Amino acid sequence: MLRVMASLSVQPRACSVARTLELVGDKWALLAVREVFHGNRRFDEMVRRIGAPRDTLAARLRTLVGAGILKRHQYSEHPPRFEYHLTEAGRDLYPVILTLMRWGDTYLAGADGPPLTLRHQCGHPLTAQVVCEACGEPVTAGSAKPATAAR
Amino acid sequence: MLRVMASLSVQPRACSVARTLELVGDKWALLAVREVFHGNRRFDEMVRRIGAPRDTLAARLRTLVGAGILKRHQYSEHPPRFEYHLTEAGRDLYPVILTLMRWGDTYLAGADGPPLTLRHQCGHPLTAQVVCEACGEPVTAGSAKPATAAR
DNA sequence: GCGAGTTAGTCTGATTTCTGGACTCACTGT
DNA sequence: ACAGTGAGTCCAGAAATCAGACTAACTCGC
Numbered sequence: 204m205l206r207v208m209a210s211l212s213v214q215p216r217a218c219s220v221a222r223t224l225e226l227v228g229d230k231w232a233l234l235a236v237r238e239v240f241h242g243n244r245r246f247d248e249m250v251r252r253i254g255a256p257r258d259t260l261a262a263r264l265r266t267l268v269g270a271g272i273l274k275r276h277q278y279s280e281h282p283p284r285f286e287y288h289l290t291e292a293g294r295d296l297y298p299v300i301l302t303l304m305r306w307g308d309t310y311l312a313g314a315d316g317p318p319l320t321l322r323h324q325c326g327h328p329l330t331a332q333v334v335c336e337a338c339g340e341p342v343t344a345g346s347a348k349p350a351t352a353a354r
Numbered sequence: 355m356l357r358v359m360a361s362l363s364v365q366p367r368a369c370s371v372a373r374t375l376e377l378v379g380d381k382w383a384l385l386a387v388r389e390v391f392h393g394n395r396r397f398d399e400m401v402r403r404i405g406a407p408r409d410t411l412a413a414r415l416r417t418l419v420g421a422g423i424l425k426r427h428q429y430s431e432h433p434p435r436f437e438y439h440l441t442e443a444g445r446d447l448y449p450v451i452l453t454l455m456r457w458g459d460t461y462l463a464g465a466d467g468p469p470l471t472l473r474h475q476c477g478h479p480l481t482a483q484v485v486c487e488a489c490g491e492p493v494t495a496g497s498a499k500p501a502t503a504a505r
Numbered sequence: 506g507c508g509a510g511t512t513a514g515t516c517t518g519a520t521t522t523c524t525g526g527a528c529t530c531a532c533t534g535t
Numbered sequence: 536a537c538a539g540t541g542a543g544t545c546c547a548g549a550a551a552t553c554a555g556a557c558t559a560a561c562t563c564g565c
Contacts, residue, residue: 215405217469219458220388220451221381226462230372230379237371240495246513254366256553261514271461282560284512292461294495298484299457300371301493302449307370310422310443311377318368322501327488329498333449334485337478342452344391344445347480350473397542407524412543433531435541 231255244286301331395437452482
């Protein structure tokens with residue numbers, strides 16, 4: 204009788220990457236966060252700088268606020284007006300933005316170099332590097348492995 | 355007559371983050387890359403581990419191959435069969451995956467902790483940290499500013 | 506006090522994309 | 536001979552995206 208199913212097995216991986224992408228795995232979502240890092244906190248300004256459809260951006264901002272990445276703050280009573288600010292969780296997305304930026308700088312920059320350079324407070328132009336917090340060494344594709352494997 | 359337009363101005367920012375997201379700013383694309391990092395290079399296995407619709411995954415893999423992030427390699431002649439391997443550009447997405455993973459580990463892990471721990475070759479569990487390549491200091495939201503500002 | 510501008514959205518209807526499931530085709534293994 | 540694997544494609548309905556027009560509540564300059 205029950206010869207149905209049997210294959211399939213292996214449900215999708217529980218994975219922090221997947222969970223995170225569920226929230227910000229979308230061009231407009233991450234660009235909205237980028238804009239707030241750039242100090243543009245208002246809807247219209249974001250629409251202009253990002254180039255997203257107003258509709259879509261409004262939806263994304265709702266998601267981001269719901270996820271606790273941004274908070275919506277009223278700065279004017281009477282014509283009610285709002286700004287979006289980063290929460291701590293939002294600020295912690297900075298590394299994600301920086302690694303994406305570095306990849307684009309490396310592989311997608313045109314002849315005249317990256318469109319934007321950041322300067323770190325140490326005085327040097329910022330090149331974002333991912334290191335192991337414990338030993339300080341850069342992490343490359345082959346230098347990390349699943350711990351304890353399956354279970 | 356031409357009272358149309360006038361506002362609008364400010365075209366969307368040229369930005370490495372935006373360009374990169376144009377390629378991988380999609381849940382399934384990045385999860386496909388994650389799977390290849392996990393060593394799963396074949397279509398069916400990816401479908402199972404990612405949980406993506408076969409159609410969508412097929413489309414994403416085409417994009418990724420076209421973008422030079424993956425390459426498609428035939429491992430069987432007769433029933434023609436293919437595997438996806440990372441190019442150098444693909445391997446350089448590892449930092450992006452790691453920062454997304456760290457964010458999810460921090461903000462989305464359930465009671466029993468992150469679903470997957472990596473061990474760095476130094477022996478410690480890996481916690482990915484983004485530092486300034488020049489000075490080695492961690493980069494936080496406020497510690498970097500646009501260089502030379504506008505123009 | 507009037508028209509123009511600003512701000513934060515919402516509404517609209519026409520695409521476009523996504524989705525799960527069935528299907529194909531060429532094998533292999535039992 | 537029959538089930539299974541692997542890499543997709545095909546389908547039709549559901550959902551999301553898009554550009555642009557619209558709204559509503561002001562403020563500003565003249």
